Amino acid sequence: MNTLDINLIRFVKHFRIGSFDTDYSGKVKMTSICNYLQEIAGMHAEALNWGINDLMKQDLSWVLSRLKIKVFKYPQWKDNLRIETWPTGIEGLFGNREFKIVNEEGTLLMIASSSWLIINIKSKRPVRPHEIIKNDEFENAEKLFEQSISKIKPIKLGKLRESIKVHYSDIDINQHVNNVKYIKWIIDSCPKDVLYNKEIEEMELNFLHEAKFGDQLIVNAQSKSENEMQFSIQNQKSNIENCRAILNWK
């Protein structure tokens, strides 16, 4: 690390959990947490001059490719969160970024790790991030998980859970389904007794292919063990896979 200002190395934003961010029990929804993470990743990239607006000038954009979250304690409606994020450098084509979520008392609530691709928005192909990111400034940065986020293996025998039509409210400014919507559909496809009696302890996602307005998608799921479920979202017509995920419950 050299001349970068500490505010640029680590970016911090506070969020107050609104009633609309919480579930039936007043506990924060994972989708709201993921919204916050995407938002501050974008804000920090902007502060570092790698923001979407900067990249767009070269027909490039950031796309979230992998995400892993571990929950120690769920915050509730009205709680104030402090979320910290920092890049951890380049790994292959991925630009990696970590997140730490603490409450007002400083208790560690969640940690998250993410891998992003820089894609050419015309060809949809990833480009080498090395020209955009000065990697040497970040490569010794703290990593929160022991291992990089893995490529999730395909589901062999998927059971049909849900049929999804992509609507207006699912589309973001990149003109495709926002990543957080896959997380919503995956969690919503779980049985009520799991959702009402257990909590997600760990969540790992691979975002594989974009979906568009009007697409018909299918959520498949498979129980791996009592507290582990694996998911796949794919296009009903083309069978192209949009997203794979593993959820661990406690």
Next chain:
Amino acid sequence: MNTLDINLIRFVKHFRIGSFDTDYSGKVKMTSICNYLQEIAGMHAEALNWGINDLMKQDLSWVLSRLKIKVFKYPQWKDNLRIETWPTGIEGLFGNREFKIVNEEGTLLMIASSSWLIINIKSKRPVRPHEIIKNDEFENAEKLFEQSISKIKPIKLGKLRESIKVHYSDIDINQHVNNVKYIKWIIDSCPKDVLYNKEIEEMELNFLHEAKFGDQLIVNAQSKSENEMQFSIQNQKSNIENCRAILNWK
């Protein structure tokens, strides 16, 4: 008006529009605006000692019954909003409340009016709000619309638009579908060419009956004129109507 502190008479909160609050064009979603309104109504009620937590001690709760929003200008991603709210007293069984949304430059973006019922959460029946609210402090408060929010007439010939299953993510801390979800389903049921070429200028909603986890609902719609559509959401099995709405486009 007498001894009430000005901070209690008018309640103000600022919101920064996140990327997750915006649509394909970077414009704020009406659902996010409605989330903000519900949130500050709750915060203000709490400051006035009529909050849900206070009412729950008597087995009572606030339920949003009618909502009307007029849009002058849509804010965008990253804009900071100042939202102001104040009660306008009791009208029949309704406790009424107004909202004003301005941007950082002070430009008026939206106005809204709402009618709430106090219900007994066991019997689900409304109770007279007069014992809870000191009406004389608010009855001369500023009203933003010329007329009270009306009772919307039933749709005669509805066309089936969408079939909805109520999921985990739709349920709020009152253990039923949050009002904003009806707004999401109504807007999502509109044709793409309307959603991509027009903007909602005015929206009026009557919330009639609660829906629960697992319910199957239907969204019906009817065009009243080129720029006016009417909607009804009802339970597929019981035909009980959950919500009626009118949207005006420009």
